[in-house]
Amino acid sequence: MALRSANVTQGIEKAPMRSLFYAMGYTKEELDRPLIGVVSAHSEIVPGHYHLDKIAEAVKAGVRMAGGTPILIPSIGVCDGIAMGHIGMKYSLASRELIADSVETMTMAHALDGLVLVPNCDKIVPGMVMAAVRMNIPAVVCSGGPMMAGLVDEEEISLSKIFEAVGARKANLIDDAKLEEFEQGCCPGCGSCAGMYTANSMNCLCEALGIALPGNGTIPAVHNGRIRLAKMAGQAIMQLVEKDIKARDIINERSIKNALTCDMALGCSSNSVLHLLAIANEAGVPLDLNMFNQTSEKTPNLCHLAPAGDTHMQDLNIAGGIPAVQTELAKKGLLDLSVITATGKTLGENIEGARNKNPEAIRPIETPFSETGGIAILFGNLAPEGCVVKRSAVAPEMLKHSGPARVFNSEEEAIASIYAGKIVQGDVVVIRYEGPKGGPGMREMLGPTSALAGMKLDKSVALITDGRFSGASRGASIGHVCPEAASGGSIGLIEEGDIIEINIPEYAINVQVSDEELAKRKAAYVAPEPKVRSGWLGRYAKLVDSAAKGAIMKQDL
Template identity: 70%
Template sequence: MRSDNVKKGAERTPNRSLFYALGYTDEELDRPLIGVVSAFSEIVPGHSHLDKLAQAVKDGVRMAGGTPVLVPAIGVCDGIAMGHTGMKYSLPSRELIADSVETMALAHCFDGLVLVPNCDKIVPGMLMAAARLNIPSILVSGGPMLAGRQGQRKVSLSQMFEAVGSYKAGMIDDATLDDFTKNTCPGCGSCAGMYTANSMNCLSEAIGMALPGNGTIPAVYSARTQLAKHAGMQVMKLVEQNLCPRDILTPAAFENALATDMALGCSTNSVLHLLAIANEAGVPMDLATINAVSA
C-alpha cells in the first residue's frame, strides 16, 4: 500500500506515533488510507451540506474495509463572487484546488481518494488533481438544487437574473422582486440550471470518474446520500484493482464526455475545463476534436 510509507517499519515509528495522536487504532492503520476531500463551507449553497455527504462517503469506505481520512478543499461561490472583484478569484481557485488536493494526497500517502465537490471550479479542479496524481480516485458531488417557486411557477437562478431586468424596466414591483429573491433558491445544492456546476457533474459521469446519478440526483434526496456511500465503497474496489484515473481518462472517454456535453447543451465553460483535465491526463484534445464531436 502507498500508505505503508507513513505507517510501516521501525523508521516510520515517528510518523506512526502521530497517527496514534489522532486516535487511529492498529486495525485502522492496517487498512488502506482513503483521503476524503471535502469542499464543505458555509458560504457556498452547493457546498453547505457536503459535511453530511462526506460523512456518508466515510461510512461507505469503512463498510468496504478502508480507513477514511477527511481533508478540506476551498471553493468559491461564483454567484456570490459575481459583479465585483471577487470574480477575479474564481478561475484561479481551480488551480489552487488541484494543487491542494495533490499536496494533501502526496504528503500523507493516501492509497485512494474520494473527491467531494459540487460547484463551478471545484469539480474540474479536483478532477485535474485526480488525473495528475493518478492514484485510485472517484468523485461524488453534492447534487443540484431544487427549483424554487415564484407564485405558481417553478423558477431557477436564470429567472432571478431576468427579474432584475424586469424590475429595472418597471415590469415588476419591489414586492415581486423580493418574492423572487427569497424563493428562487430554496436550499442547498448547485444552482438549478445547466451552468458549469451541473454540466461538470454530468460530464464526470460520462467521462467515467463518477457513478451514475452523480449529475442529476437532487442535493436533498436520500438517494444522494446513498450515492455517496456507494462511492466510498467503490473506491475500495479501485484500490484493490489499482485502477487509476489515467486508466479511465482515455481519449475515448473525453470524446464520450464531449458528446454528452453537446447533447445536453452544457455550459461553454465545460470546454475550458475538459481541456485542462485532458492536459493533466496527457490526452491530446484540441478544437478540431471538439468541432468533430459537435458536428
C-alpha cells in the first residue's frame, strides 16, 4: 500500500520532517502508519458543533483501533441561526469556499493519507466534501448529528418556531411570556437544528452520496449511537485507505443521481441545490437545474419533516433513517444499488434488512405525500436561468399564485415593511440585490419568511429573492433567482405593482410585463454601487459565479 504520507515520514531525506512530528510527541510507530486527518469544526459558538470535540475523539479512537494515526485539524464554521438577519449572514455561504480551500491546504501541505470529516452545520458539510472530492483522496464524513426537538405546549418544536414566534409577537398574536417560552424551549441541547433544514439535509445527503456511514444524517447528537458511529467512521477510513477507494470512486455521476432522488423523497432544504451543484462540479460531473426537475417528476415525496410537517429528525431516525427511505425508493427501482460507499460495500448491501418502521414519518412509496419530489426549479422571464422552491413546504393553495409585486432592495427593507403590517394577503414580496454577487454572499432569509408565517400570511403571500431562504423556511419562498439583480437579471427590473404569476406544478414564474417594456427598463437600468468593496467578501463578490452553477468560484478567470 503506497502512502501519500511517505512524502513526509519515510527515507533519509525526510529526517527533518520526522523531527517536527517527534516535537509533538509522535512515535516512530505512529509515523509508520497511515496518517489520517480528522478535520473537526468544533467551536463554542455553534450549537451543532459544540460537542464535536467528543465526536472527533471517538473518530480518533476508531482510527487507532484500525491501525492508523489520527491527526486533529481544525475548521471554521458559521452558525446560520446566529448570523441570521445582519451582516454576518453575508459570510455564511462564502465560508463554504474558505472551508474547502483550507481543508485542501492542510491535507496537501502535510501529505495526509485520508480524511475523516467532522462537520455538522450548513456550509461546513458541503465545504469539506468539496475539498475531499477536489483532492480525490479516501474520505468519510462523520457529522455531529441532529438536535432533539424541543417541547412547548406538548408540541414538538424546533428553531423555525422561534423565528415564527417573533412574527406572531409583532402581530400581537402571542405575548412576551409565550415568546419567552418558545425562546427557552425550541433548542434543548447540542446538535444541528432538529428539522429538515440545510444542515440535516446535507448530512442525510452525505449518506445518499455514500460518503458517510448509515446513520450519519439521523442519529441524534446526544445518543450513544453517535459516538459508536464516530468510532466506526475512524475504522472505515482505514479500510478505504487500504483498498485505495477514493472520494471520486464514491461520489460520481451515479451516486449524485441517487442523492438527487433522496433529496426529492426527503423534501430537503432548497439550499441542497446549491451544494449538490458545487459538489458535482468538484467531481467533474455534469449537473444542471433541469436535472432536478427531471428527478422530481419521477420521485415521490415520502417525508414531511419540519418545517413542512410536524415530524423531526429524531422521528426519522426511529423510523429507520435514510436506509429506510432508500428501501422505499428501491421498491420502484429509483436508486442505483451497485454504487460503492464508505462502508466498502455497495448501497444495496448497506440497506439489506432495512425497513420502514413508521409509515407516518416515512410514507410508503405506494402512498406518498405527493407523486413529485420536494424541490422544484421554476423558469420564466423573471428567472430565465431558474430559481428554487421547496415545494413540499408550500401550502396547496399557494402552488399557483398571482399577485402584485412589493419590491425591496434589501432584506432589512422587506422585514421592516412586514413587521409594520404593510404586506397584505395576495402580495408577492420581492427582495433583490441579495444574490451571490449583489449581497454579496447570498444571504439566507429566515426572518421574512418566518415573520409572514407567524403573522398567518404564509398561505396568502409569496416571497421571491435572488438571495436564499433557510431550510427552516416554509411557504411559497422562491430563492436563487438567476440571473441575479446585480448581474442585470430581470428581477432588478420589476417595479412596484407589477403582477407576478407563480405556477409551481408547471415549473413557471413570470412577471406580466411585455418583452418590449422589460427591454426599455433594461436600457435605462443603472447598476447600484457594490455593497461591499473591501476584505475577502469584496474579493468574493468579484469571483463568485451564478447560483445556477452552485455559487462556486468562477472557473475561467
